Amino acid sequence: MEYRKVALALAAALILTGLVACSKEEKTTETVTAPAATEAPAAPAAAPAPAPAAAGPSADVTLQSHDPNLSGTVHFTQEAGGVHVVADVKGVKPGQHGFHLHEKGDCSTPDYKSAGGHFNPANSPHACDPTNPRHAGDFGNITVGADGTGHLDITTTGLSFDGPNSLIGKAVILHSGVDDCKTQPTGNSGDRLACGVVSGSGAPAAASPAAGTEPMGTDHH
Numbered sequence: 538m539e540y541r542k543v544a545l546a547l548a549a550a551l552i553l554t555g556l557v558a559c560s561k562e563e564k565t566t567e568t569v570t571a572p573a574a575t576e577a578p579a580a581p582a583a584a585p586a587p588a589p590a591a592a593g594p595s596a597d598v599t600l601q602s603h604d605p606n607l608s609g610t611v612h613f614t615q616e617a618g619g620v621h622v623v624a625d626v627k628g629v630k631p632g633q634h635g636f637h638l639h640e641k642g643d644c645s646t647p648d649y650k651s652a653g654g655h656f657n658p659a660n661s662p663h664a665c666d667p668t669n670p671r672h673a674g675d676f677g678n679i680t681v682g683a684d685g686t687g688h689l690d691i692t693t694t695g696l697s698f699d700g701p702n703s704l705i706g707k708a709v710i711l712h713s714g715v716d717d718c719k720t721q722p723t724g725n726s727g728d729r730l731a732c733g734v735v736s737g738s739g740a741p742a743a744a745s746p747a748a749g750t751e752p753m754g755t756d757h758h
């Protein structure tokens with residue numbers, strides 16, 4: 538009796554073991570393919586901050602002229618070695634043309650004589666860049682090519698953005714003739730073809746996006 542019970546129990550145990558084994562085999566191992574990791578939307582790349590503008594003050598001048606074909610700009614920038622003057626004109630008769638900073642920021646009269654004489658705070662004789670001494674406003678001549686365009690690029694220590702040599706509130710004049718660099722006090726440069734007031738405070742232009750777009754010479758005295 539006892540032996541049979543044990544045998545049955547063993548047999549049962551074996552069967553059970555087999556069942557468990559079978560059920561284990563049936564259990565298919567599903568390969569769970571992980572859903573492709575959706576890439577998190579990349580945060581918009583921050584726009585690189587623009588390099589800070591050079592710290593020195595600057596001023597932009599737009600020339601006005603009674604000749605509708607004539608146009609020009611002058612850009613003044615304070616740099617370590619002085620005031621950098623870059624002028625570009627077009628629609629001008631080929632040849633050399635006297636180019637100066639005059640003492641009054643007034644382009645209101647048709648002949649632009651309202652701008653007065655050359656800016657000359659040190660009461661120096663007239664001459665042309667790079668001769669010294671000379672008027673603070675003596676830039677010399679702009680050479681205009683056959684295509685009617687001219688470019689001037691000089692740096693002068695005679696001007697600044699404040700104090701007695703300040704270029705603010707003065708006027709740039711382009712002449713019809715050549716500055717001979719010796720006739721006192723004008724250089725015998727002839728008529729005034731174009732005029733532009735140097736306006737503004739000379740503060741860095743970053744805060745005034747409209748700087749340079751306003752036609753010059755609109756102030757009336």
Ligand SMILES: [Cu+2]
Nearest residue numbers: 635636637710
């Ligand atoms: Cu002049």
